[in-house]
Amino acid sequence: MPHQQRRDSPSPVQIGQSWPPYPPAEETELERALRLEEEKEAKRVSDDIDLALEAERNELRKRKEYIKVLLLGQAESGKSTILKQFQLKYAPRALQSESQAWRAVIQLNLVRTVNFILDVIAGSKITFEDRENAATYSSPLPSEGSSKGKGADTLGSLGTRLAPLRRVEGILASTLLADEPLSRGSTDGISPKNKTRASEVSIRGGSGWKALVKRKDASPGSAPDDLDNARQLLATCKDDIVALWSNAQVQQNLREQDISLREQSGFFLDDTRRIASADYKPTTPDILRARLQTIGVEEHTLVFEAGEGQSAAAQPGKTWLFYDVGGSKGQRAAWAPYFDDVNAMIFLCSMAGFNQTLSEDRSINRLLDSLTIWKTVCSSKLLSNVTFIMLLNKCDLLEQKLKAGEQFARYVRSFKEANDFKHVSEYLKGKFIAIHKSQPARKRALHVHLTCAIDILVMAHVIVRLREAILVENLMSVDLI
Numbered sequence: 001m002p003h004q005q006r007r008d009s010p011s012p013v014q015i016g017q018s019w020p021p022y023p024p025a026e027e028t029e030l031e032r033a034l035r036l037e038e039e040k041e042a043k044r045v046s047d048d049i050d051l052a053l054e055a056e057r058n059e060l061r062k063r064k065e066y067i068k069v070l071l072l073g074q075a076e077s078g079k080s081t082i083l084k085q086f087q088l089k090y091a092p093r094a095l096q097s098e099s100q101a102w103r104a105v106i107q108l109n110l111v112r113t114v115n116f117i118l119d120v121i122a123g124s125k126i127t128f129e130d131r132e133n134a135a136t137y138s139s140p141l142p143s144e145g146s147s148k149g150k151g152a153d154t155l156g157s158l159g160t161r162l163a164p165l166r167r168v169e170g171i172l173a174s175t176l177l178a179d180e181p182l183s184r185g186s187t188d189g190i191s192p193k194n195k196t197r198a199s200e201v202s203i204r205g206g207s208g209w210k211a212l213v214k215r216k217d218a219s220p221g222s223a224p225d226d227l228d229n230a231r232q233l234l235a236t237c238k239d240d241i242v243a244l245w246s247n248a249q250v251q252q253n254l255r256e257q258d259i260s261l262r263e264q265s266g267f268f269l270d271d272t273r274r275i276a277s278a279d280y281k282p283t284t285p286d287i288l289r290a291r292l293q294t295i296g297v298e299e300h301t302l303v304f305e306a307g308e309g310q311s312a313a314a315q316p317g318k319t320w321l322f323y324d325v326g327g328s329k330g331q332r333a334a335w336a337p338y339f340d341d342v343n344a345m346i347f348l349c350s351m352a353g354f355n356q357t358l359s360e361d362r363s364i365n366r367l368l369d370s371l372t373i374w375k376t377v378c379s380s381k382l383l384s385n386v387t388f389i390m391l392l393n394k395c396d397l398l399e400q401k402l403k404a405g406e407q408f409a410r411y412v413r414s415f416k417e418a419n420d421f422k423h424v425s426e427y428l429k430g431k432f433i434a435i436h437k438s439q440p441a442r443k444r445a446l447h448v449h450l451t452c453a454i455d456i457l458v459m460a461h462v463i464v465r466l467r468e469a470i471l472v473e474n475l476m477s478v479d480l481i
């Protein structure tokens with residue numbers, strides 16, 4: 001048997017023109033085997049590239065058929081909450097399947113608020129000794145732990161027993177944030193004395209955090225991991241959290257520093273017993289109230305589901321794409337690239353922002369900031385042909401503030417009407433409509449709604465109307481409406 005197999009040399013003109021290339025002259029068996037292996041691998045890579053390109057072409061084709069909705073507005077105006085309301089109305093099963101992910105966010109909201117209170121106490125003038133001696137708290141419900149059940153707790157001992165919540169915060173945050181560094185929000189670096197709110201829980205758009213939490217969450221029967229341990233730890237702390245929150249010294253301290261935690265997003269301290277339990281399952285209102293700051297742009301696919309309460313007009317199987325942007329000042333540069341490829345834009349303004357400043361810039365009034373962004377959005381040529389929707393949100397908080405005696409005219413000098421919800425909301429609506437009318441695309445229809453994005457019943461009707469407006473104006477599947 002010849003050791004080497006020889007082949008005829010190819011003519012020069014054929015080299016490099018055919019695939020697979022002609023074998024070189026004087027090729028040994030071994031070289032041939034290696035060459036064939038390399039050719040096989042090169043073919044596999046080439047086929048993979050073809051498949052990826054085909055998938056990309058299909059995706060682009062599909063995207064052209066999707067309705068695309070851009071959610072705009074300053075931070076905490078309620079954009080992500082409106083997206084949840086769309087899911088609740090048209091893809092409730094998908095929202096339900098995200099419940100575990102929201103559980104981690106809600107528990108993190110709770111734990112960060114507790115740790116914030118501990119920071120406030122640590123930074124206040126009360127010394128540890130004062131806390132031990134003066135701030136005695138009689139617990140109405142004695143805790144189950146070893147040092148508890150004596151009927152009397154001090155802030156000092158509560159602080160010591162709640163110290164493990166720092167670790168719980170770290171574990172819950174790393175569950176959400178994958179490999180990203182732990183985000184502690186814009187208040188970091190400020191001494192606890194100057195802080196007025198707990199750090200934000202933030203997530204980067206496109207990080208796939210929901211799927212990540214689902215994966216990390218222990219599947220039934222598997223060995224307990226860090227997350228399970230953190231949840232157990234939280235459950236054992238729940239009586240102490242309740243004790244801390246109902247402590248008169250803590251309340252006075254917060255009041256003295258002008259900190260109103262109940263007014264802040266992601267406030268869950270009134271529901272501690274339920275939320276800190278080991279078997280806690282988030283309710284829909286919990287999910288709507290959860291606070292998760294969006295960073296960058298989160299692209300969300302909503303596939304309309306068939307089911308109870310959904311008529312054929314809901315078009316089961318249809319897909320809409322939502323672009324949910326981060327609203328803080330540093331995030332706004334990322335908005336523009338999305339302007340030229342959307343069918344509808346939903347702008348949110350928190351009406352309760354009239355007496356607040358931006359978290360990221362304390363010199364800017366929130367209402368003024370909203371009006372400024374609105375003007376920019378209205379004047380954008382790229383958006384001149386898209387459906388324009390304006391949601392004047394947080395009706396509930398506006399009403400509460402006005403009823404509590406906060407004077408709207410103190411912040412908006414041109415307002416001369418009665419200081420009640422009806423007059424203030426009409427004034428704001430008029431302002432936003434006037435700005436829209438003053439821009440070149442003034443003929444574009446503008447749909448304005450007063451909303452409370454966490455109200456399930458009322459929002460169900462609003463969401464139906466928004467969807468109809470978007471469909472009608474984009475002349476898509478009009479026959480199905």
Ligand SMILES: Nc1nc2c(ncn2[C@@H]2O[C@H](COP(=O)(O)OP(=O)(O)OP(=O)(O)O)[C@@H](O)[C@H]2O)c(=O)[nH]1
Binds near residue numbers: 081289397451
């Ligand atoms: N009381 C009340 N809370 C609301 C309302 N709308 C939204 N929220 C809450 O306000 C907080 C902020 O809402 P988000 O939807 O996260 O705000 P966002 O506009 O997405 O904010 P960024 O992601 O930072 O741009 C959340 O905790 C919501 O539950 C409302 O109408 N009333």
Ligand SMILES: [Mg+2]
Binds near residue numbers: 079080081292324
């Ligand atoms: Mg958001």
